[in-house]
Amino acid sequence: MPATGAAWIVRMPSKTFELVDSATGKKSSLPVRSGTIGPDVLDIATLNRDHDVFTFDPGFMATASTESRITYIDGDKGVLLYRGYPIEQLAEKSSFIEVAYLLLNGELPDKKQLAEFTANISRHTMINESLLRMFNGFHFNAHPMAMVSGIVASMSAFYHDSMDINNPRHREIFAHRIIAKLPTISAAAYKHSLGQPFVYPRNDLDYCANLLHMFYAVPCEPYDVDPLAAQALDLLLILHADHEQNASTSTVRLAGSTGANPYAAISAGVSALWGPAHGGANEAVLEMLESIGTADNIPKFLAKVKDKASNVRLMGFGHRVYKNFDPRAKIIREMCHKVLAKMGRGDNPLLELGERLEEIALKDDYFISRKLYPNVDFYSGIIYSALGIPRSMFTVMFAVARTAGWVAHWQEMISDPSYKIGRPRQLYTGPARREYTDIARR
Secondary structure: OOOOOOOOEEEEOOOOOEEEEOOOOOOOEEEEEEOOOOOOOOOOOOOOHHHHHOOOHHOOOOOOOOOOEEEEEEEOOOOOEEEEEEEHHHHHHHOOOOHHHHHOOOOOHHHHHHHHHHHHHHOOOOOHHHHHHHHHHHHOOOOHHHHHHHHHHHHHHHHHHOOOOOOHHHHHHHHHHHHHHHHHHHHHHHHHHHOOOOOOOOOOHHHHHHHHHHHHHHHHOOOOOOOOHHHHHHHHHHHHHOOOOOOOHHHHHHOOOOOOHHHHHHHHHHHOOOOOOOOOHHHEEEEEEEHHHHHHHHHHHHHHHHHHHOOOOOEEEEOOOOOOOOHHHHHHHHHHHHHHHHHHOOOOOHHHHHHHHHEEEEOOOOHHHHOOOEEEHHHHHHHHHHHOOOOOHHHHHHHHHHHHHHHHHHHHHHHHOOOOOOOOOOOOOOOOOOOOOOOHHO
């Protein structure tokens, strides 16, 4: 081990860091690697071998855990690119199915490719009847995320003949299958929580219209999907499809790095997304609005937010990565107001309250100076609520969208010949070696 209190001298001649241990005089070079765009990274792969030290970075705030070609974020400039395409252009011109193809394959499809991909997804929407009956084993008030996580993991028991992770064709079948079936699984979880009959998918509907139909249709009467609702949901899925190496995506990669079957890896991602600090943030927005109560209470609430001693947080504003306006929030804001104008505001006072809070906060110098702008979670929770989707299903909808990104990252990792099992290290601060004491002498 290096001597206690050893100093390290770092020099950077051109694109290489030179590391010198002042206690031993030992030197080593740490290459600087550059991506297409974004910050350079310092390659520390040989640091432990050469100097017997690890780096310490809780929360991986400054660690690039992998090399990826899928998504790029510039938090300072408010930039989000899927495979190089700005999220603003995809949100305006594309569809979720086309974006899913892009994330999986690296390029936008031509007409024939998109038609084939859409057909493959449409024809895989049904789930095995035995799998469907498994929902009856869950308590009626089980959280939908618990059901979705469990059912996704159970899919490996039904499709074990096509789970060779080293077979490119098997990986493609899995990708199509999980993207196609997750809306059906999600809708089944919702119907189970209501005690209503399951509604089978309809291949004549597009991806989002089909999802809404499975959510809201009942056998006793016809159900017509509102085109604006389907459009709003499609936009939400595009905006949530991927977001670089976030907690759930990193979980999918870590679980998948063990060679586990892909359904287990995606189920792990679903479970990670369930956390309130990750996928549950939009649910927290509505809980905050409930706590405010009425528009008259907004000034009092914002005063508490500004008081550091109060521990009151303004949910749905600001972002860990984006230090400016969340680009997804800019896009979704317009859709949010369209949805509210047509179907939500009059029936739900919380939605009107959200609009008023947004209006007041965006004019407040305190929040403007700190760049605390509304993020995608602020608007998505309001839209989901306006569409009639219950709060317990918000994170499930997030999982439906993010599955495209999870699968893309899993495929990228598995197809990389140099991939290895993930194994973070630690700074140990427990007891040093000590001898076992017999119980009679303790």
